[in-house]
Amino acid sequence: MEKKRYERPYIIKMNTGLMNKFGTRSDNEPxxxxxxxxxxxxxxxxxxxxxxxxxxxIRRNYQNATRIFKMRYPKIQFAWSYKTNYMNAVCRIFHQxxxxxxxxxxxxxxxxxxxxxxxxxxxxxxPNKSDEDLIKASKNDSLIHIDHYDELYSLIRLSEEINLxxxxxxxxxxDTGIYPKWDRFGFNFENGQAWNALxxxxxxxxxxxxxxxxxxxxxxxxxxxxxxAARNLCELAWSVKERFGxxxxxxxxxxxxxxxxxxxGAYLPGSDTIPSxxxxxxxxxxxxxxxxxxxDELPLLILETGRALIDDAAFLLGTVLATKRLxxxxxxxxxxxxxxxxxxxxxxxxxxxxxxxxxxQTEEMVMFGxxxxxxxxxxxxxxxxxxxKGDQVVVHKVGAYNMTQxxxxxxxxxxxxxxxxxxKTHIIRKAENLLYIQELEEVPEHLK
Amino acid sequence: xxxxxxxxxxxEGFLFNPTTGDSxxxxxxxxxxxxxxxxxxxxSEVVETICGKYDVDEALxxxxxxxxxMQLKGYSILE
Numbered sequence: 001m002e003k004k005r006y007e008r009p010y011i012i013k014m015n016t017g018l019m020n021k022f023g024t025r026s027d028n029e030p031x032x033x034x035x036x037x038x039x040x041x042x043x044x045x046x047x048x049x050x051x052x053x054x055x056x057x058i059r060r061n062y063q064n065a066t067r068i069f070k071m072r073y074p075k076i077q078f079a080w081s082y083k084t085n086y087m088n089a090v091c092r093i094f095h096q097x098x099x100x101x102x103x104x105x106x107x108x109x110x111x112x113x114x115x116x117x118x119x120x121x122x123x124x125x126x127p128n129k130s131d132e133d134l135i136k137a138s139k140n141d142s143l144i145h146i147d148h149y150d151e152l153y154s155l156i157r158l159s160e161e162i163n164l165x166x167x168x169x170x171x172x173x174x175d176t177g178i179y180p181k182w183d184r185f186g187f188n189f190e191n192g193q194a195w196n197a198l199x200x201x202x203x204x205x206x207x208x209x210x211x212x213x214x215x216x217x218x219x220x221x222x223x224x225x226x227x228x229a230a231r232n233l234c235e236l237a238w239s240v241k242e243r244f245g246x247x248x249x250x251x252x253x254x255x256x257x258x259x260x261x262x263x264x265g266a267y268l269p270g271s272d273t274i275p276s277x278x279x280x281x282x283x284x285x286x287x288x289x290x291x292x293x294x295x296d297e298l299p300l301l302i303l304e305t306g307r308a309l310i311d312d313a314a315f316l317l318g319t320v321l322a323t324k325r326l327x328x329x330x331x332x333x334x335x336x337x338x339x340x341x342x343x344x345x346x347x348x349x350x351x352x353x354x355x356x357x358x359x360x361q362t363e364e365m366v367m368f369g370x371x372x373x374x375x376x377x378x379x380x381x382x383x384x385x386x387x388x389k390g391d392q393v394v395v396h397k398v399g400a401y402n403m404t405q406x407x408x409x410x411x412x413x414x415x416x417x418x419x420x421x422x423x424k425t426h427i428i429r430k431a432e433n434l435l436y437i438q439e440l441e442e443v444p445e446h447l448k
Numbered sequence: 449x450x451x452x453x454x455x456x457x458x459x460e461g462f463l464f465n466p467t468t469g470d471s472x473x474x475x476x477x478x479x480x481x482x483x484x485x486x487x488x489x490x491x492s493e494v495v496e497t498i499c500g501k502y503d504v505d506e507a508l509x510x511x512x513x514x515x516x517x518m519q520l521k522g523y524s525i526l527e
Contacts, residue, residue: 006504009478009516011463013523014471325515329522361475386475388508 084306215254338369
């Protein structure tokens with residue numbers, strides 16, 4: 001006789017009180033396939049935990065965002081934000097789709113060059129550019145976004161020394177009505193610092209002002225903030241035109257569009273609350289189109305969107321190591337991935353689905369990672385079916401910042417696999433091993 | 449470990465403790481275990497019965513049973 005499917009015995013105390021108007025249904029449909037590749041075979045072929053990226057979804061996201069903006073504005077250019085995910089394979093998909101590169105360090109700059117991005121299609125942002133970086137970017141005709149006066153004066157000095165005229169923009173910070181106000185990057189709009197910096201650049205014989213840039217925040221939940229930012233950048237561009245008779249070539253609104261992840265502490269899921277890309281596009285393009293520029297002098301609109309284009313294209317597969325009951329009666333589930341690989345669990349309540357059909361009974365649990373650290377909590381509270389050792393799960397929307405901010409801490413970083421357009425799988429970053437980790441270490445002679 | 453005499457149980461997994469006024473709900477396997485416990489049979493027999501019926505290895509079930517019993521004790525369902 002065939003045995004029945006086992007489920008751990010479970011008891012809950014029934015509480016009387018008001019009915020919960022939101023009901024008790026939890027979304028626990030198993031996710032057995034990524035694209036059409038079975039999760040089970042991915043884990044058996046590449047191990048657990050495992051990052052899986054869908055090339056199809058990246059392309060869908062990029063094409064969708066481009067279509068939305070192109071429907072509203074004639075000159076659009078996306079620049080792939082390297083820090084969001086700089087796996088070469090991921091960057092190259094974006095570059096194939098037509099994206100430029102947006103980098104914030106010499107390391108990222110070299111990565112973009114290595115990925116075949118022409119120098120004049122690399123935007124160099126960030127507060128940390130060495131003289132060597134600035135010279136290299138100038139020689140490659142890249143777009144250098146100046147962050148502070150020290151950098152501005154370094155670049156003026158260097159451009160005189162190397163006899164080049166780098167193409168530059170300034171980064172502008174401003175009050176867009178959001179909290180916290182981002183004012184640590186760039187020159188301030190309200191106090192006139194941005195205008196002074198622009199004037200200094202235009203009066204320099206060695207710098208060519210080509211654009212104006214801002215990056216007003218991250219995971220922005222208000223499209224109106226972008227309208228304010230666009231208006232301020234247009235005002236600066238207009239003033240440059242009026243005062244100096246020169247029209248900047250582009251306005252760069254930076255990044256900051258959110259993904260549909262749910263921020264910690266949010267009352268409703270991210271998918272119900274975040275503005276759509278259409279709303280951001282409306283806010284930005286309405287302002288620029290309505291500002292009064294002539295049709296032929298409309299600036300190119302550059303967007304450095306990262307998170308919104310990659311988050312939902314990647315998944316983290318993992319396995320239950322153990323379950324236990326805590327002293328206060330709560331169920332705890334220990335996974336083979338934690339904060340070290342899923343850095344964004346500090347910011348989000350990630351959606352996690354079982355990867356196989358489990359029973360209908362669910363229970364609330366704390367989900368811990370495998371680290372011997374108290375802070376290693378993946379979800380403080382999540383309702384899942386009755387998981388047991390060996391069960392597999394799929395964490396959704398992990399494409400942004402995890403594969404760049406992950407830590408080699410206590411355990412080794414896992415494989416990353418790309419599922420291509422034909423549903424073939426490719427390792428795009430191998431799992432680390434002891435040799436790799438110790439490669440750069442040296443032991444002094446007396447300790448050998 | 450015995451189920452207190454005054455605990456009312458149903459085959460569907462509903463439990464009522466008239467002393468405290470608490471009511472509980474279990475999944476079907478939980479209900480089955482409680483009904484077996486009510487028969488005052490040795491725990492080894494509970495393990496044997498469940499492992500014979502469900503697709504589970506003995507070690508895993510023993511571990512789960514121990515934890516389940518702890519919960520039942522905590523709720524004053526077991527003596």
